[in-house]
Amino acid sequence: xxxxxxxxxxxxxxxxxxxxxxxxxxxxxxxxxxxxxxxxxxxxxxxxxxxxxxxxxxxxxxxxxxxxxxxxxxxxxxxxxxxxxxxxxxxxxxxxxxxxxxxxxxxxxxxxxxxxxxxx
Amino acid sequence: xxxxxxxxxxxxxxxxxxxxxxxxxxxxxxxxxxxxxxxxxxxxxxxxxxxxxxxxxxxxxxxxxxxxxxxxxxxxxxxxxxxxxxxxxxxxxxxxxxxxxxxxxxxxxxxxxxxxxxxxxxxxxxxxxxxxxxxxxxxxxxxxxxxxxxxxxxxxxxxxxxxxxxxxxxxxxxxxxxxxxxxxxxxxxxxxxxxxxxxxxxxxxxxxxxxxxxxxxxxxxxxxxxxxxxxxxxxxxxxxxxxxxxxxxxxxxxxxxxxxxxxxxxxxxxxxxxxxxxxxxxxxxxxxxxxxxxxxxxxxxxxxxxxxxxxxxxxxxxxxxxxxxxxxxxxxxxxxxxxxxxxxxxxxxxxxxxxxxxxxxxxxxxxxxxxxxxxxxxxxxxxxxxxxxxxxxxxxxxxxxxxxxxxxxxxxxxxxxx
Numbered sequence: 274x275x276x277x278x279x280x281x282x283x284x285x286x287x288x289x290x291x292x293x294x295x296x297x298x299x300x301x302x303x304x305x306x307x308x309x310x311x312x313x314x315x316x317x318x319x320x321x322x323x324x325x326x327x328x329x330x331x332x333x334x335x336x337x338x339x340x341x342x343x344x345x346x347x348x349x350x351x352x353x354x355x356x357x358x359x360x361x362x363x364x365x366x367x368x369x370x371x372x373x374x375x376x377x378x379x380x381x382x383x384x385x386x387x388x389x390x391x392x393x
Numbered sequence: 394x395x396x397x398x399x400x401x402x403x404x405x406x407x408x409x410x411x412x413x414x415x416x417x418x419x420x421x422x423x424x425x426x427x428x429x430x431x432x433x434x435x436x437x438x439x440x441x442x443x444x445x446x447x448x449x450x451x452x453x454x455x456x457x458x459x460x461x462x463x464x465x466x467x468x469x470x471x472x473x474x475x476x477x478x479x480x481x482x483x484x485x486x487x488x489x490x491x492x493x494x495x496x497x498x499x500x501x502x503x504x505x506x507x508x509x510x511x512x513x514x515x516x517x518x519x520x521x522x523x524x525x526x527x528x529x530x531x532x533x534x535x536x537x538x539x540x541x542x543x544x545x546x547x548x549x550x551x552x553x554x555x556x557x558x559x560x561x562x563x564x565x566x567x568x569x570x571x572x573x574x575x576x577x578x579x580x581x582x583x584x585x586x587x588x589x590x591x592x593x594x595x596x597x598x599x600x601x602x603x604x605x606x607x608x609x610x611x612x613x614x615x616x617x618x619x620x621x622x623x624x625x626x627x628x629x630x631x632x633x634x635x636x637x638x639x640x641x642x643x644x645x646x647x648x649x650x651x652x653x654x655x656x657x658x659x660x661x662x663x664x665x666x667x668x669x670x671x672x673x674x675x676x677x678x679x680x681x682x683x684x685x686x687x688x689x690x691x692x693x694x695x696x697x698x699x700x701x702x703x704x705x706x707x708x709x710x711x712x713x714x715x716x717x718x719x720x721x722x723x724x725x726x727x728x729x730x731x732x733x734x735x736x737x738x739x740x741x742x743x744x745x746x747x748x749x750x751x752x753x754x755x756x757x758x759x760x761x762x763x764x765x766x767x768x769x770x771x772x773x774x775x776x777x778x779x780x781x782x783x784x785x786x787x788x789x790x791x792x793x794x795x796x797x798x799x800x801x802x803x804x805x806x807x808x809x810x811x
Contacts, residue, residue, distance in 0.1 A: 341440040
């Protein structure tokens with residue numbers, strides 16, 4: 274299959290055409306990249322695109338109603354909404370330090386949700 | 394609070410970086426005045442990643458970025474006045490403050506750092522016709538309500554403006570369960586970063602309409618829809634191209650302006666283009682004891698640049714307070730040439746000729762261009778040149794010059810992109 278990927282590594286935004294097989298995680302040809310970082314990006318983006326999810330979690334007994342969080346690794350792009358649903362079920366309490374794990378191994382994806390804010 | 398060296402107005406990324414640098418330079422007593430209930434400014438609601446790549450060499454979210462500064466400032470001789478708002482700076486350097494905790498205060502310091510940031514342009518600034526129902530927010534206000542106050546602003550959303558805040562809010566609203574109907578952009582190019590188009594719009598199949606604008610808002614109590622039309626090359630809506638988009642919310646991401654009403658009484662020189670105070674390479678304004686940094690000077694796209702610039706302001710405000718900064722005697726102007734919209738600093742103080750430090754000139758181009766040369770020249774001599782593959786109005790560029798190249802120079806420095 275062929276996919277056109279806009280590179281996001283730098284502001285030029287090259288349009289890279291990737292030919293390959295997603296199921297076998299193989300790429301047979303690449304066209305339109307201008308650097309090695311772009312090459313690597315387009316291969317990853319073709320085979321398994323991942324995103325860091327950033328959102329908030331409800332917090333009780335604290336001066337603000339929410340605490341900001343993120344995933345500590347990228348989550349597969351099409352799992353973002355499933356993760357959001359799971360994150361929205363959780364409520365936490367202080368004390369919380371930056372980097373504390375608030376949800377361990379979310380949906381068995383081997384990714385943790387960690388605090389990016391503080392409630393001390 | 395006697396014998397204050399520096400009063401910093403604003404406890405956002407700019408004020409925090411200025412405070413950090415002022416302490417390193419030896420300032421003995423600093424007061425930071427912040428009107429919000431906590432430090433960090435806009436970064437508190439910027440929960441997305443993308444910060445710190447150049448300053449910390451690490452990708453951080455907004456709260457992680459300012460957290461690195463607040464941690465470093467713990468235990469330093471800095472008094473933070475929260476929930477406190479500066480009402481006025483008088484000509485004799487009195488700073489008037491109202492605060493729920495301290496009441497009315499009048500403080501005086503040897504130097505003042507303006508770090509008030511910027512505010513969003515609103516519907517009134519861009520004059521969108523139609524009725525005046527609820528459901529129209531600036532993107533940043535919506536971001537604060539959703540990310541800090543746990544208040545969802547709407548279910549079906551149209552966003553006007555393809556700047557980074559607009560696109561980031563498109564993703565944020567989608568993740569929180571809203572349906573983003575469209576992102577509409579007046580210009581024929583994307584205002585924000587490509588990365589944000591891919592990760593915030595394309596990932597969620599949100600359509601982007603370039604060369605389009607909102608021509609009318611309809612709805613009585615609540616927004617019921619907006620008309621969107623194509624625009625011609627003069628950005629005038631083309632008759633007959635209007636389409637109705639049903640929605641309950643309109644978010645506006647249509648530009649930012651420095652928030653400088655506070656300086657009305659001290660007569661600082663202000664740039665007509667940036668709308669912020671004119672500064673020299675020490676981030677010193679036309680009033681020698683007043684320094685300015687961050688988005689109050691010119692609207693930045695990266696907080697990393699704000700931190701660098703604010704450290705310069707903090708350092709020199711400390712030097713001024715400690716009597717180590719001479720008043721400028723000879724100042725060179727920095728002017729804009731081909732395809733440059735503005736440059737900051739706009740002046741270079743040539744008093745400290747022993748100063749070996751590089752001077753960074755930040756600037757924005759007028760139009761997107763590829764394969765260009767960024768050139769600085771003075772009196773028909775090129776003093777700096779570098780190539781760039783791509784430049785665009787949404788990305789600040791910089792060039793570095795050396796003060797020793799400016800010896801005996803009297804005419805303005807010209808910066809151009811060709």
